[in-house]
Amino acid sequence: MRAVRAQRGCGRRVRGRAAATGARTRCDPPVRVRAARAAHVRDDDVYLCDDDGLPAELGRLGGTGTALLADPALREIVLPILRNDYRLAERYRPTQGIRLRCPVTAMIGNVDPEVTGTEARRREEVTGAPFDLRVLPGDHFYLTPQRDAVVAEVVRRLVPAPAARTLGPSTP
Structure with missing residues (x-):
């Protein structure tokens, strides 16, 4: 997300989707x-x-x-x-006033002691585009045991589904 914000801050158009994993946003209270x-x-x-x-x-x-x-x-x-x-x-402190225009997907572990679903959902505030939260089994290091699921989720979000093809009438 930092890279996407930096690109937006330079006036560049960003295509694709930003992904965030296992961290609170700096919108959350800084001292807890x-x-x-x-x-x-x-x-x-x-x-x-x-x-x-x-x-x-x-x-x-x-x-x-x-x-x-x-x-x-x-x-x-x-x-x-x-x-x-x-x-x-x-x-890290994000540049204020720069909202992303790309969709954002946040992923967290369901028993992560560092970030809750509510905290992860705060990432929705950084974009004007669609946001979704994916909660996977695991703790803060869920990425290791859930590697295949994470990769599949990223690919699913980045690679558009093929358009349905309609076949013409069959000929004998």
């Missing part, structure tokens, strides 16, 4: 404390967690790779990447 997270960690401050806090956050969200972070060599490589990913997501 989750009950399962330490009280001093705000939703927009995860990137500031120490080197034990980031893996703990991944575990809270249902991440399966947290055991790999027990290896000090891998931890040294992976934690800066994770921290920068969180920083990018948490510090």
